[in-house]
Amino acid sequence: MAENQKQNYLTHPKGIMSWLLTLDHKRIGLMYLFGGIIFFFLGGVLALGMRLELAAPGNDFMSNETYNNVYTLHGAIMIFLFIIPAIPGALGNMLLPLMLGAKDVAFPRLNLASFYIYTLGALFVVYTIIAGGVDTGWTFYTPYSTTSTSNVIPMTMGIFIIGFSSILTGLNFIATIHKMRIPGLTWYKLPLFVWALYGTSLVQITATPVIAITMVLLILERLLGIGIFDPALGGDPVLYQHFFWFYSHPAVYIMILPAFGIISEIIPVHSRKKIWGYKFIAFSTLSIAFIGFLVWGHHMFTSGQSVFSQIVFSFITYFVGIPTGVKIFSWILTMYKGQVSFTPPMLYALSFLFLFTIGGLTGIFLGAVALDIHLHDTYFVVAHFHYVMQGGTIIAFLGGLHHWWPKTMGAMYNQTVASICCLGVFLGFNGTFFPQFLLGLRGMPRRYATYDPQYAELHNYSSFWSGILGLSIFIAIMNLLWSLRKSNKLDPGTNPWGAMTLEWTHTSSPPHPHNFEEEPVLEHGPYDYDKVIVEPTFKK
Amino acid sequence: MSHDNSSPDFLQHHFHDVDQQYETAKLGMWAFILTEVLTFGGLFVAYVVYRSWYPEMFVGANLLLDVNKGLLNTIVLITSSLTMVLAVWAIQQKKQKLSLFMLIATFLFAFMFLGIKYLEYSHKFEVGQLPGEYYSYMGPEIAHLNNPHIFFSIYFIMTGLHGLHVAIGMGLIAWLIYATAKGNLHSKYYTPMEMIGIFWHLVDLIWIYLFPLFYLI
Amino acid sequence: MSEHHITPLKTYLVIAGALFCLTAITVWVSYFDFGSLNIIIAMGVATFKATLVALFFMHLLWDDKKNLTMFIMSLMFLGIFITITLLDTGFRGGVNPEVEYPINKRAAFYDSLPLTDTHGNPVDEHGTDSHEGDEDHH
């Protein structure tokens, strides 16, 4: 590595405008991270508010109306403003060109535009909150959403706009992955995170246009009474659900596929072993992305859709389990006989394996029509999707942050604190959401501010642990931020985990403004721990 | 990080060469076309579903549309597609003037399309063949059929979205006219013209479906 | 960029000619009633026209096949969307026939709409015969 490492993207160029108008994918990634964390915090506060209300039966803390607003905003903010943009927008932007050896993404200006479109959409959401909220649930089902007097239009406008940001990011990444690789970096030599982003991007560009048009139709339904989704006007509210879930089921793969990618990076590096079943993982990503388009009706088993389609949807839903299972087994086999070190990123990856497996398996339960008729709209579903989205995606995101933090920020956080926080997240998470499976099985419906006293004990338990969960995540993020203090800079040559993808081996930490001093030459594959030895280096 | 002197000024710094830049732009454009197809696709789904539920009403409401205007618009749009493709062809052949002429023709045809559409719409407004609750037309041809307002909702949304694309296309073509006239686009670098061309053909391609779906069957 | 494929002028003119002819054909055919074949013919011709536009005007014939794949993918996903949605909307009421088409009722606002002539002006009830009760058959 070259000696003159004075320049890095964080400090060069300087000035607030050089950030706001930057075309550098790394800075745009950081801005996404910043935006995402703000909304993660906001969504988290709303969640804790709900848990506070639910700690005991009765409306002790908020009214039913407020509660309806709070869960709607919590869901919509977490999904549309945090989880969907967070991993592709922040980590994806930051790492994709580095992993490809490229100087930037294919369309840097579009990249900046997509960040500002996200900001604009976020402003609409903020406006919705200020104007008094919206109470339809994040799914905006008709006919309630066409009659509700809350702020449905600004909220759906916000989602419509954010959709474009998502589309543009996906489009940009697809062009980048196809065209910006350095010579010799063939498809099977790509890090699996890149495959994951590729699958995600494909889903983003194919599914997101449909949510855009759905939101337009919903807005028109409210403004003009077009009648397409309104039974009073000869329309069909179930058609709205088809439209919504045609996007939103694939969207759960927009959320989870990049998380799979992060786990596929963390596990081999921290086990110092070549990934097991590279091609299995790569192609299972694509097949999950594809099968994800065929199963949306499993959210609609009680909607009155035809029995025929229920059977078809239920049947196909099981197929999602196959590629997902393939991945889980590949990761476990990667660790087998490896030198596993229990670093904070690895602890997050292990938590992911445990929690996501529970989430995925309960998803399979819900995919069975007969069972879902009973479990639909109960806390069982709430627990299921939190196990996959928080236990899966958010934990992987935190793991990824800890893994690439020294790379992107040039600083190392306190690893002991980080590990303790990870443990806190793991325990807090299970303590919060496992009781919700039991609540659901006992018939506790979702989206209610009050409940029968018989559910009090489990709810109380869940609320208690949710505090631990929130606190642990908060401290984990503070721990990361605290590492940024001036006295804590790492040597630019640091590669603390001994990783061997291009972003670790060929550029400094934090990276050069143009990514690489000169175009990297590929010397080995991303996981060749059996052939090459890359020593972990860690210097202050 | 600087390029050698031979690299042309339209080459952006993160590409190796002009070909890579061109191919990348084109792939991005096609990804964008995919999103467009699926945006309209949602509306096609609504069309198919409601047609399957109200077959007679669709056939009946169909007859309320003006086939002649629809046909005229089809011809106008196909012609504009031809002039667009000829504009690209001309600039490839270094025929700057011809290219400019073709772009202007395309712009004018687009304008004509919207003009004809305006006449159609204003007639519909007059007789009350409007979307949703605003529908009030109960003429003898249609009064016995069920819920024609849904047909007109779908008609207005699909042709309206299409018309919006025509308008956006006109804006883009106007910019192309400006750039070509200034000499920013030439036989070595005409990527924007080709990309906007692809967009314009998509607008044509969607109309190729809208025309029979609403006016003919 | 000079090495890019340049299509001869004649190709474009021939394709445009074909598009005009096909438009004429589909309009002409629409004046005959072939029953359920109407839709198939119209869509067949439209698809043929669309293929010509995509292959020649949009250059997919000569382009990198990735672009063609992208385009075909969009149609494939649209096909999935339509087909699977129809599995629901076309088969409702398989178990309880009485709930089959509960929503396809006439919207309530029609009851207050006066009958009109072909210019949209209200007319007298006696003048025209009304078929209020008729509904679509499925």
Ligand code: HEM
């Ligand atoms: C193994 C794969 C999975 C299967 C078989 C599965 C199955 C299901 C089913 C059948 C439901 C509907 C339950 C109901 O409403 O009655 C559901 C709900 C849900 N799933 Fe999954 N799921 C899987 C993975 C995921 C993943 C990876 C995510 C997100 C990262 C996710 C997010 C959700 C969400 C958000 C809901 C609830 C939406 C709502 O009604 O608000 N699922 N899942």
Ligand SMILES: [Cu+2]
């Ligand atoms: Cu789902």
